[in-house]
Amino acid sequence: MNRSIHKIIEEQIKRWELGNIQAVPLTQTTNVITISRESGSRGLQVAEKLADQIGFDLFHHEILEAMIETSKTSKALLETLDERGMNIVDDIVSALVHEHHLWPDDYSKLLLRILNTIGKHGNAIILGRGGNCALNKFNILRVRIVAPASMRREYIQTTRDLSFDDAQKQMISTDANRSAFVKRYFNSDASDPANYDLILNTGTLSVEKTVRLIKCAIGAAWNDENQ
Structure with a gap:
């Protein structure tokens, strides 16, 4: 495992352990944002800038995969919840498996538990x-x-120094792999608008405006919850 990723996980565990005393009830406030993105839509940039501005921890592919690997040999991650909290996570995972008609393997069980531990x-x-x-x-x-395919391809081509054809192939392949992942592990359609509260187009919005709109949506959710 990359040493820097390992260090990030260790620091995350310490923050969770210190924060357990002030743990937030399951649905008291909107304090988790999930971001799904099309390949080349600059979703990572949006997530990084948003995390920096609102002070939330960012969990991307590399960190989540490293957490899964860590959890195979260590219980430290999952034990950052108290006994009641862990029971809630286990109940949620069981409900997900039942409702989505899933046949979980070892990987998906760990993924679900880690995602729900993060959520808790x-x-x-x-x-x-x-x-x-x-x-x-x-x-x-x-x-x-999301963003138009032509703009996404151009972004991939420029940032990764690829030919037109290679950028096109990478964009299509990445999107297909992400959709297949969501279908396999959650029996869901990654492109279905009904699975999201907010869909933003970085083809017409800058990263900065996109982040601003997400922050407005977070603020509106917080205001609704406090009324």
Whole structure:
């Protein structure tokens, strides 16, 4: 495992352990944002800037996969919840498996438990990995970042120094793999608008405006909850 990723996980565990005393009840406030994105839509940039501005922890693909690997040999991650909290997570995972007619393997069981552990601790942004499906029992904001195919391809081509054809192939392949992942592990359609609360187009919106709109949606959710 990459040493820096390992360090990030260790620091995350410490923050969770220190924060357990002030744990937020399951649906008291919207303190988790899930971000799904099309390849090349600059969803990672949006997630990073949003996390920086609102002070939430960002969990992207590499961190989540490293957490799964860590959990295979260590219970430290999942034990950051008290006994009651862990029971709630287990109940949620069981309900997800039943409601979505899933046949979970070892990987998906760990993924579901880790995503729901993150959700229970709160103050988190989860990028990809079906977070919007896994955390449907939580009071979350589910965001989808999209953009026209031509703009996404051009972005991939420029940032990764690829030919036109290679950028096109990578864009199609990445989107197909992400859709297949969500279908396999959550029996859901990643492109279905009904799976999201907010869909934003970075083809017409800058990253900065996109982040601003998400923050407005978070603020509106918080205001609704406090009325």
